[in-house]
Amino acid sequence: xxxxxxxxxxxTNDCVTVFGRxxxxxxxxxxxKPGDTIRVGxxxxxxxxxxxxxxxxxxxxxxxHLCEPPxxxxxxxxxxxxxxxKMLRRILQTVAAMGVKNLHIINAHRVExxxxxxxxxxxxxxxxxxxxxxxxxxxxxxxTVFFHRLFKPFLEDTIxxxxxxxxxxxxxxxxxxxxxxxxxxxxxxxxxPEGGFIPYEVEKFQRVGFASVHLGPRILRVENAVPALLSRxxxx
Numbered sequence: 001x002x003x004x005x006x007x008x009x010x011x012t013n014d015c016v017t018v019f020g021r022x023x024x025x026x027x028x029x030x031x032x033k034p035g036d037t038i039r040v041g042x043x044x045x046x047x048x049x050x051x052x053x054x055x056x057x058x059x060x061x062x063x064x065h066l067c068e069p070p071x072x073x074x075x076x077x078x079x080x081x082x083x084x085x086k087m088l089r090r091i092l093q094t095v096a097a098m099g100v101k102n103l104h105i106i107n108a109h110r111v112e113x114x115x116x117x118x119x120x121x122x123x124x125x126x127x128x129x130x131x132x133x134x135x136x137x138x139x140x141x142x143x144t145v146f147f148h149r150l151f152k153p154f155l156e157d158t159i160x161x162x163x164x165x166x167x168x169x170x171x172x173x174x175x176x177x178x179x180x181x182x183x184x185x186x187x188x189x190x191x192x193p194e195g196g197f198i199p200y201e202v203e204k205f206q207r208v209g210f211a212s213v214h215l216g217p218r219i220l221r222v223e224n225a226v227p228a229l230l231s232r233x234x235x236x
Contacts, residue, residue, distance in 0.1 A: 001025050003039045003138045004050060004062075005131055011042065016050070017061045026060055041140040042066055043131075070140040074099040074234050075186035077162045081108040081193040083222045085118040089129050090223050096133025096143055098230050102162070106148045108201055110193045116149060155204045163188045163209060170205040171229055172196060173219055175212035179232045187233065191225055 004026070006016050018026070026032045032052050040050035040062065047070060050062035078100050083091055095103055107116075119125065130143055148154040167187040169179065173196055190197075190205055197205070202212055215228055 001135045003041045003135050005041050005135050008042045008045055014064050017059050019059050023060055044141055073101040077102045077188040079104045079106055079190040082111045082115050085120050087223045088120050092129035093133035094227055096130040097137035101143045103143050104146045107151045108193050109198045110195045159208055168210040169213045170210040172202050172212045173214050175214040177213050179213040181232050182235055183233050
C-alpha cells in the first residue's frame with residue numbers, strides 16, 4: 001500500500017480514523033508511530049499527506065492535508081473477456097493501477113459459463129480489488145466496471161457508444177499488424193480470454209471498426225497481455 005485510500009464521508013474536521021486491513025498494514029508493514037507522515041488519498045478526490053496523531057490497539061487517527069489532483073487517467077476503454085477467476089483479482093488490480101477508468105467485462109466463446117458464477121463478480125469484491133490497485137499506484141479515482149454477458153448484442157448494439165470517432169484495436173496473436181506504440185488520443189482495446197477470441201469474434205470486432213493487432217511471436221497469458229498492451233498504447 002503506497003497510498004492510504006480513505007472515504008470522503010469518513011473525514012471530519014480534516015481528520016480520519018482507519019481500522020481493519022489498513023490499520024494492520026500501517027502498523028505491521030509501515031510500522032508507523034505518532035508524528036509520522038504518510039501518503040493519503042480520498043476516494044474520487046484529492047491526494048496529499050496524513051499526519052499520524054494517535055495510535056490505539058485497533059485504530060489510527062490522522063490529520064489530513066489533501067490538495068493534489070490524482071494522476072491523469074488513460075484515455076482508454078478496455079473490453080476484457082471475463083478471465084479465469086484466479087486471474088481476475090490480479091487483473092482488476094493491474095487495470096486500476098495503470099489508470100484505466102472504463103472497463104467492460106464481456107463474454108466470449110472461450111469464456112466458460114461457470115466463470116460468470118464466481119463470487120469474485122460481487123460488486124464489493126470488485127471494488128476492493130480496484131482499491132488495492134489504486135493504493136499501489138497512488139491514484140484515487142475508482143474505475144467504472146460494466147458487464148456484458150451477451151457477446152453479439154454488445155458488439156452490434158452497444159459498442160458504438162464507446163468507440164465512436166476513436167481508434168479501436170482487438171488483440172489477436174494471428175493478426176498481421178503489430179500493436180502500435182504511443183497512440184494519440186482516446187482508443188478502445190479488446191482483449192480475449194485464454195486461447196484468444198475465435199475467428200468469428202475477431203471478424204465481428206473488425207466489422208465494427210476494430211483493427212486486429214498482435215504483440216509479437218510470444219503468446220502471453222491475459223494477466224501479462226493486459227499491462228503489455230496498455231504500456232505500448234500509452235507508454236509513460
